[in-house]
Amino acid sequence: MYDQLKCVIVKHPEQAFISQSNLVDQWQTFNYIDVPDYAEALEEYREFIRMLNTHVDQIDYLPASNQTGLDSIYTHDPVKFTHDGAIILKSGKTIRQSEAAEMKTHLEKQGIPIIGELTGDAVSDGGDIVWVDNHTLAVGLGYRTNREAIRQLKKITEPFVNHFIEVPLPHDRGEDECLHLMSIISIVDHDLAVVYSPLMPIFFRQYLLEQGFTLIEVPVAEYETLGCNVLALAPRVCVLPAGNEKTKQKLEHTGATVYEYKGNEISYKGTGGPTCLTCPVIRY
Numbered sequence: 001m002y003d004q005l006k007c008v009i010v011k012h013p014e015q016a017f018i019s020q021s022n023l024v025d026q027w028q029t030f031n032y033i034d035v036p037d038y039a040e041a042l043e044e045y046r047e048f049i050r051m052l053n054t055h056v057d058q059i060d061y062l063p064a065s066n067q068t069g070l071d072s073i074y075t076h077d078p079v080k081f082t083h084d085g086a087i088i089l090k091s092g093k094t095i096r097q098s099e100a101a102e103m104k105t106h107l108e109k110q111g112i113p114i115i116g117e118l119t120g121d122a123v124s125d126g127g128d129i130v131w132v133d134n135h136t137l138a139v140g141l142g143y144r145t146n147r148e149a150i151r152q153l154k155k156i157t158e159p160f161v162n163h164f165i166e167v168p169l170p171h172d173r174g175e176d177e178c179l180h181l182m183s184i185i186s187i188v189d190h191d192l193a194v195v196y197s198p199l200m201p202i203f204f205r206q207y208l209l210e211q212g213f214t215l216i217e218v219p220v221a222e223y224e225t226l227g228c229n230v231l232a233l234a235p236r237v238c239v240l241p242a243g244n245e246k247t248k249q250k251l252e253h254t255g256a257t258v259y260e261y262k263g264n265e266i267s268y269k270g271t272g273g274p275t276c277l278t279c280p281v282i283r284y
């Protein structure tokens with residue numbers, strides 16, 4: 001979604017990463033590219049929040065919990081918001097599954113409506129669920145989201161979703177790597193999306209073009225540095241991890257405003273860009 005972002009839920013690295021020694025202990029378990037530097041992460045996060053604050057009215061912070069780990073910094077994944085309320089998910093990455101309960105407790109405390117929750121064998125991450133428009137939902141089918149989750153999500157969203165698109169994802173680098181539908185598409189306006197086409201099924205790419213989307217192609221090198229992970233703060237106002245120059249220029253060329261943040265510790269090493277660091281609660 002690309003509408004004006006009013007409220008987001010985040011988790012500060014103080015609460016998710018906890019300390020340098022915790023990072024040293026845990027980064028391999030969570031399959032990070034390298035061990036993040038804690039002090040640097042705090043600095044990057046300060047800048048990231050400073051930037052968000054200029055456009056977002058309300059930023060809610062999840063508390064620390066001994067039930068969840070490093071990846072809980074990526075609050076986009078344990079829940080998906082609809083206009084009617086939240087759907088509680090269950091991660092396809094087993095060590096992240098406890099994040100759902102943490103998020104649910106927070107939503108209940110805040111009095112935010114919950115319209116559904118995945119049950120049984122269903123697994124899905126928020127990163128696999130993309131609103132193409134108010135009535136069109138695209139869901140990646142892959143290692144993080146299974147068929148049972150798609151069946152349940154279809155049912156939960158049936159009252160307000162006219163077009164539910166299942167997008168099969170490729171094996172790519174395997175089961176242990178993080179590949180979400182949102183790794184290959186970010187929608188930044190009603191007619192503009194940033195994409196990594198090499199991993200996109202042809203039918204989905206053609207569908208976007210038929211809907212009138214202009215597609216900004218992220219070059220291979222910038223795909224590696226999360227150039228395809230673009231957070232829309234408002235239509236054509238977006239946040240990009242620093243170092244993705246070509247993608248930035250292409251976005252600006254379409255009239256978009258692009259903010260950058262240094263995300264080596266909070267994004268790159270954990271494979272979670274600005275969309276992953278934020279859980280958008282209300283957009284209107």
Ligand SMILES: NC(=[NH2+])NCCC[C@H](N)C(=O)O
Nearest residue numbers: 074076127178270271272276
């Ligand atoms: N929505 C996202 N793309 N989240 C990225 C999550 C990255 C995290 N390290 C994981 O493997 O789950």
